[in-house]
Amino acid sequence: MSTSTGPTSPTTIATEPARLRLRLPDLAATRALAARLARLLRPGDLVALEGDLGAGKTEFARAVIRALAGGGVEVPSPTFTLVQRYELPALTLVHTDLYRLRDPAEVEELGLDEALEEGAVLVEWPERAGDALPADRLTIRFSFVPGEGSEVREVEIEAGPSFADRLPALAAKQA
Ligand SMILES: Nc1ncnc2c1ncn2[C@@H]1O[C@H](COP(=O)(O)OP(=O)(O)O)[C@@H](O)[C@H]1O
Numbered sequence: 001m002s003t004s005t006g007p008t009s010p011t012t013i014a015t016e017p018a019r020l021r022l023r024l025p026d027l028a029a030t031r032a033l034a035a036r037l038a039r040l041l042r043p044g045d046l047v048a049l050e051g052d053l054g055a056g057k058t059e060f061a062r063a064v065i066r067a068l069a070g071g072g073v074e075v076p077s078p079t080f081t082l083v084q085r086y087e088l089p090a091l092t093l094v095h096t097d098l099y100r101l102r103d104p105a106e107v108e109e110l111g112l113d114e115a116l117e118e119g120a121v122l123v124e125w126p127e128r129a130g131d132a133l134p135a136d137r138l139t140i141r142f143s144f145v146p147g148e149g150s151e152v153r154e155v156e157i158e159a160g161p162s163f164a165d166r167l168p169a170l171a172a173k174q175a
């Protein structure tokens with residue numbers, strides 16, 4: 001209990017994370033969103049790619065990496081290697097897929113903390129890491145849209161504190 005006699009002011013207990021939902025009618029739309037994100041990424045950014053198998057996480061990551069590389073760089077799915085590192089002109093980027101992780105404790109061995117110090121990290125299946133990854137992240141959750149064409153996806157995007165200011169730029173079409 002406060003013993004101060006001065007006026008009090010509201011203190012924040014919790015703020016809702018910034019959210020955005022987008023419809024991606026086809027693969028080109030997914031790639032366009034990825035290119036927009038590529039322009040906004042900075043060292044220290046953790047991008048969590050969630051969604052079922054085949055939802056588009058790897059396609060999205062591939063498009064982010066290609067946008068930053070400025071061309072057709074080979075981007076294999078890291079399902080088996082777990083971690084792929086790309087030294088790109090504007091940013092060092094690590095792409096990881098935790099699907100095959102057996103235990104959240106294994107996350108430490110992947111060097112993602114170091115990767116976040118030098119660049120940005122894209123993580124497929126972040127759920128497998130439990131709470132071993134930083135909570136401040138940009139989450140992009142891909143889902144299929146039942147009854148629509150096979151290329152239609154929806155994404156729900158949730159920005160943690162460090163990304164909140166950049167969320168509007170992700171929503172808006174760039175000139
Ligand atoms: N709008 C879309 N966005 C992303 N992928 C799409 C889209 N439409 C069709 N696809 C196809 O869906 C598949 C997604 O596979 P992938 O990215 O490997 O999924 P995940 O990594 O989520 O398991 C690819 O074959 C891709 O070509």
Ligand SMILES: [Mg+2]
Nearest residue numbers: 057058077124
């Ligand atoms: Mg994948």
